[in-house]
Amino acid sequence: MKQKDELKREAIINETIAIVYDKGFTAVKMARIAKKVDISPSTLYVYFKSKDDLIQTIATDLLKKLTDIGQDQLKSELPYKLKFKAIWIFYINFGINNRKEVSFIHQVKQSPYFEMIPKEIRQLKSTFIFDLLDEGKRQGLIKNLDNTILSVLLEAFMNETVKLIDTKTLELNEADTNTMFALAWDAIKN
Known part of the structure; x- marks a missing residue:
């Protein structure tokens, strides 16, 4: 061999x-x-072993890497809103700097390949985001809505923020980043 x-x-x-x-x-x-x-x-x-193995391996590795980095941010001792913003900025930067990888993940999620990824890996990001939202709810900072609804809303804000930066509608600067974060925060805050 x-x-x-x-x-x-x-x-x-x-x-x-x-x-x-x-x-x-x-x-x-x-x-x-x-x-x-x-x-x-x-x-x-x-x-x-095969095309399926190749795609499943890449998707699994990307999802695990992305979630591991986010979970490290979750352990931060920052006040909740600052921790939330740090995670927000990390995902925006990741989306901008890793366009091909993010596109790969989005395509996998909308294909049969997603079911080939081990269930515990598929659930990692949701668990991480849900833990973050639950922490905010416990502190009375986040609306007491279903986490799936809140996470979809946040993901849409993040994806659109990345698209606006990609198309040069927004600049990757502190003011525009703060504006987009403020809009997302206002949508979920209690």
Whole structure:
């Protein structure tokens, strides 16, 4: 069995994310990826058993990484609103600086691949966001509404903020970031 090279694995992952970003899942062909990263198709299968395994692995890793970083912010000793804002800014920055990865995650969530991701990973982000919202409710700072409704509202605000920055309608500056955060905060605050 061939030895795995971490740089080759990263190249395979990055090429797959780029293909999905540009053309969607149907354009992901194992032979094409192997050619782009300059390995043989048989070598590619040393790293990933199939296209499904490749996509599921990337999605699982991305979701776990994103949630782990957010959970670290949740442990912060900052007052609730500042902690909430720090998490908000982290996700906005992540969306801006990782467009291809965010697009990959969005596409996975709207496809059958999402069900291939282990359930505990699929639920990580919801659990993290729900914990954050529950903390705000316990402190009387957040409306006592269903967490699913609140989280969808916040995700829509974040996604649209990233789009507005991408299209240069908003600038990535303190004033515009504060405005968008204030609108989101006003929508959920008690």
